[in-house]
Amino acid sequence: MNKGCMIVCDGGNGAGKSTVLKSIAQHLQAQGCDLVITREPGGTPIGEKIRDILLSTDCSEMCDVTELMLFAAARAQHVREKIIPAIKLGQVVISDRFDSATVSFQHFARGLPLDLIKMLNEIAIDGFKPNITIILDLDPATGLERVGSRGSQLDRMEKENLEFLRNARKGYLEQAKDDPDHFVVIDASQPLEDVIAEAVKVVDQVVYG
């Protein structure tokens, strides 16, 4: 049995998180790894209901503080109901986004005070920390093009403007710079197979290193 751990894949929309996550999962499953694949906001039945509110384009009146508290509420449930129990069972948890996204989007992009965000994150995660957060780094203009080419409707967060997304990107890079033991940045403008190869290397180090 592996030691339980948590790997987060994060970054701007269109950076390839879903594809990279799927490849990481296939790689680990092929080695018989006991996986829990999850996402934020969401990951639990209650969290998914909160996700619906956060991403609904009906909710354009949402205040920044409301948004922050909803992310924190979903995360509190996610950590207690799903992540910690899985790790205790020795499972490997892979999450599409986690607390790093709140710091990037709600502080660097929305401008809410960093202290407030860190405090709410701390209450939500109660001392827990992912083993590694992989940031897929991409120019938001390229990311938006990729999201647009999917042809699906944009959600409330994806409708934000380019400056907002550039500030969020800056937030990811700064977090990675400040905590190199828990963050790895991968250049997501590379060919997809190179991005995946880099990500798999990072994951192997965490799970088997």
Added chain:
Amino acid sequence: MNKGCMIVCDGGNGAGKSTVLKSIAQHLQAQGCDLVITREPGGTPIGEKIRDILLSTDCSEMCDVTELMLFAAARAQHVREKIIPAIKLGQVVISDRFDSATVSFQHFARGLPLDLIKMLNEIAIDGFKPNITIILDLDPATGLERVGSRGSQLDRMEKENLEFLRNARKGYLEQAKDDPDHFVVIDASQPLEDVIAEAVKVVDQVVYG
């Protein structure tokens, strides 16, 4: 034009909040008062979606911290989108529950730390305070009987046991004792007309005093 103000009606389930609120509203409307009648959790389209999650019996897995953050998220939206703008317009806001309920239920009944609750309330309400909170005080056993006789399905919070409700009641009484300028306790075991008469007197003092 009256000066805008906010009156909260709070207390355990079955204490008569809805009936008393309706009577207060009729009394003020008869005098040409410009009213906004609202409730917590809820009061805005986003808040009502959050209310659905909070009260749904599907959500029995909800952690205490998640619950607290959802109440705070709904309140943050309520204050910014509805309450403050109404008060600025000189309207009288009457709310079925507000921050006092979170202190009673999440601290005194659930046992979450008071500091944490006060901090989240403070972030949610951003320095705002209702002019008066009327507590309808009733023995929870009597309250439960009244709720039961309505014949409607109990929501997630109403399904809590008697000890939980007794602790919440204690919380209301302690808050009122600690802040007599902002709280009034009315004995809700009296005949309804007496409860209403007392409440109307308090409201007149706030609106016209």
